[in-house]
Amino acid sequence: MTIDTPISANGAVHDAAERAAAAAPRKRRQLILALRLAILVVIVGGWELASRTHVIDPFFFAMPSTIVQQLWTWIIEGTSQGPLWGEVLVTLEETVLGFLIGAVLGIVCGIVLGRDKLLADVFSIYIKVANSIPRIVLGSIFVIALGLGMQSKVALAVVMVFFVVFANAFQGVREADRSLIANARILGASPLQITTAVIVPAAMSWILASLHVSFGFALVGAVVGEFLGSRHGIGLLISTEQGLFSPAGVFAAMIVLAVVALAADYLLTWAENRLLKWRPPSFADVRG
């Protein structure tokens, strides 16, 4: 370095090129962030402006400032049904319970039917029929049968989750690499060991992908269940605000739900990355 000037000059050129190469993605990220913020400002600002100038009727469509006000009131003083956190917790409990029960049932049934051709052939027709029913209408039955308490909402969340997870687990088992199964058998694995050591890990990426989608479904199930009849929860809050002709309240409840859903999504992504760390990084991951 000290003696050979051409090399160090060359090195400097390299460094500059590397710095430029490293700066390019950073600039791109900044640009994306700026554009995102701009869109948010335009939409929220435009909404506020349009409402205040009565281009759209604030009585029906509220405006961002009143929505924020409503949220603030809920956080500070609580809702008409009690503290906001309590309501969020009720909805979250129903969602998580429904999600867990539905996911476990879906995974177990998917794997069992995926492994057993006869069972799959027998049950496939019923599952197709059950899957074609708009499951949300079952909510009415559950409220009638299980009452206004938590059970009816959990039951609705379970049916919402079950079919998605089941279909994915089943497909994942079916897509498991034949040569891996043959290899495990030759290496001495029993049928049970093949299921636990080959089938389940092979289906795992399918199952985890379905868990992402189905947590959202569980939330829909819980909220719609509360909508149809309950004593607590964000769904009831929405329904109450609707009855009061308070669009600001409905939007505020929507924001609360969105925060819950986003937080759950981050948690699931984190769990997925931990469970699937054996996977080669995809093209998108490398770039991001």
Added chain:
Amino acid sequence: MSALVTESPAIELIDVSLRFISPTGASLTALRNFTMTVRRGEFVAIVGPTGCGKSTTLNLITGINKANSGQVKVMGKPVTGSDPGIGFVFQTDALFPWRSVLRNVAAGPLFRGLPKEAAYTKAREWIKRVGLVGFENHYPHQLSGGMRKRVTLAQTFINNPQILLMDEPFSALDVQTRIVMQDELLDMWSSSNASVVFVTHDLEEAIALADRVYVLTAGPATVKAAYDIPLPRPRVTSEIRYQPEFIEISRQIWEDLREEVQISYARTQLATA
């Protein structure tokens, strides 16, 4: 060892025929009057035109396919199904992608009920043997094709197979890596007592590795000829292929094989025409 001489051969296929019935009801004869013997500790290679039924012979030995007529015997006994003494190296990559190298190599002993610690100790020995020390915690996708094959060999040899079936194991590798792997295989095989059936479409590979080469006819496959390969061991596959004897043997066998390849090629031409 002297007791082995009087024992039955490792593998016998006696006048075996096998037909597949396709879903449309058409029947396809894969093997016809197929007879082959593999002595204990012998390395046998099977060459033949593409799609002639080479792999089917291996599936008969593992019991995946059942013969319509004739007998298949392993260690003197009819094939029952899953024989723990059989090892199988697949053409495709059959490593478990969610297991690290260590857990891939240890898979066999773990499946067979060895305690975790003992299985891992044994696996580490084999990882050392195939030169992958330092890669124990890598996942298959982080390894090159040649390294993955080494893991596969370790995964198979750790079970100490009496019979080793290999279905074009090196066909996906580049030429240089393939030759290195051939030498590794011969090295591992020479310190085991396994009888090997090695299916390949590469005649030079077959001659370089095997004690005996079976040439199959275009499907339905039957044995066209069997050649003893009198090249001395230990062999270095990268050098052996330039020896005059090697070239002479491969010229002889190629005469046989060429006819079958041409028949097979003519058929595919007809089928596509």
